[in-house]
Amino acid sequence: MTETSTNGTVTYDVIDRIAWVRFNRPDKRNCMSPTLNRDMMEVLDLLEFRDDVGVLVLSGEGTAWSAGMDLKEYFRDTEAKGLGATRAVQREAYGWWRRLRWYQKATIAMVNGWCFGGGYGPLFACDLAFAADEAQFGLSEINWGILPGGGATKVAVELLPFRKAMYHAMMGENVDGKTAAEWGLVNESLPLDQLKARVTEVANVLLKKNPVALKATKDAVRRVGVLSYDDAEDYLIRAQEAANSYDNEGRKEGIRQFIDDKSFKPGLGAYDRSKQKA
Numbered sequence: 128m129t130e131t132s133t134n135g136t137v138t139y140d141v142i143d144r145i146a147w148v149r150f151n152r153p154d155k156r157n158c159m160s161p162t163l164n165r166d167m168m169e170v171l172d173l174l175e176f177r178d179d180v181g182v183l184v185l186s187g188e189g190t191a192w193s194a195g196m197d198l199k200e201y202f203r204d205t206e207a208k209g210l211g212a213t214r215a216v217q218r219e220a221y222g223w224w225r226r227l228r229w230y231q232k233a234t235i236a237m238v239n240g241w242c243f244g245g246g247y248g249p250l251f252a253c254d255l256a257f258a259a260d261e262a263q264f265g266l267s268e269i270n271w272g273i274l275p276g277g278g279a280t281k282v283a284v285e286l287l288p289f290r291k292a293m294y295h296a297m298m299g300e301n302v303d304g305k306t307a308a309e310w311g312l313v314n315e316s317l318p319l320d321q322l323k324a325r326v327t328e329v330a331n332v333l334l335k336k337n338p339v340a341l342k343a344t345k346d347a348v349r350r351v352g353v354l355s356y357d358d359a360e361d362y363l364i365r366a367q368e369a370a371n372s373y374d375n376e377g378r379k380e381g382i383r384q385f386i387d388d389k390s391f392k393p394g395l396g397a398y399d400r401s402k403q404k405a
């Protein structure tokens with residue numbers, strides 16, 4: 128059954144351990160108002176530690192993924208209330224994007240349509256991203272007179288080579304899903320009518336992995352990028368040892384099924400977690 132956030136700007140369903148979360152302002156192209164940002168944090172809170180959720184997919188109702196920040200409610204109306212109000216709505220927006228970057232469960236952006244500006248925050252926050260060929264990505268900030276804020280410039284520089292990031296930010300031209308995949312903004316792009324099936328397939332692979340190892344892995348990939356090699360080595364040792372304190376048996380079971388049982392090969396897929404003794 129579809130659930131709705133307090134103010135109705137986010138909807139979600141949990142089906143077969145996948146939480147399908149959707150921006151729900153299709154008539155406003157799912158642009159992010161302060162209300163939507165609050166609702167999204169509420170929904171992320173509700174889902175993060177549910178045992179029946181293994182993967183979270185973020186998509187949009189209607190023709191948009193998200194048309195970025197709401198130019199009226201997030202910018203104009205808020206600015207009219209003064210700097211304190213501006214800082215407050217920034218905290219809420221950045222807050223749920225940060226929460227999503229370090230989410231307990233694996234996350235996938237399923238970009239079904241328009242993705243602009245502030246939308247790059249949650250796009251980058253998701254571990255993986257799949258787009259419709261028909262989707263359009265743009266840093267449109269320059270077209271209405273601001274720099275790509277709310278982390279969007281950082282996302283462009285993280286995901287794109289320097290020349291592409293600079294062109295993308297300065298020109299305010301859109302790229303479609305295929306180009307976004309070639310550039311590395313998303314993992315893959317495919318026709319809209321095949322998008323959900325592919326995302327479901329990927330989510331089902333993730334659901335078979337050891338969840339403690341998956342969380343340690345996604346955090347490690349984000350963390351080591353800014354570390355020196357030596358610091359990264361040290362972080363990875365400590366992160367694995369910390370993960371062992373949550374689940375010290377999974378990897379032993381994986382080795383057992385490979386070396387003793389010969390029932391699976393790690394090079395070809397995940398071990399069978401249902402055989403692990405509690």
Ligand SMILES: CC(C)(COP(=O)(O)OP(=O)(O)OC[C@H]1O[C@@H](n2cnc3c(N)ncnc32)[C@H](O)[C@@H]1OP(=O)(O)O)[C@@H](O)C(=O)NCCC(=O)NCCSC(=O)/C=C/c1ccc(O)cc1
Nearest residue numbers: 154155156158194195196197198199243244245267276277
């Ligand atoms: C190409 C769009 C996405 C779709 O066109 P469309 O399908 O022909 O639809 P409409 O343009 O008719 O839009 C439908 C409705 O949605 C509204 N809408 C559609 N995007 C919007 C919208 N971002 N706002 C506020 N109403 C909208 C639009 O005004 C309209 O409202 P209404 O006339 O009442 O039906 C078009 O709407 C459009 O260009 N939208 C604006 C895209 C855009 O530049 N987004 C903002 C990027 S900048 C940004 O995100 C900033 C990041 C940032 C983050 C944090 C920071 O602290 C600082 C910066």
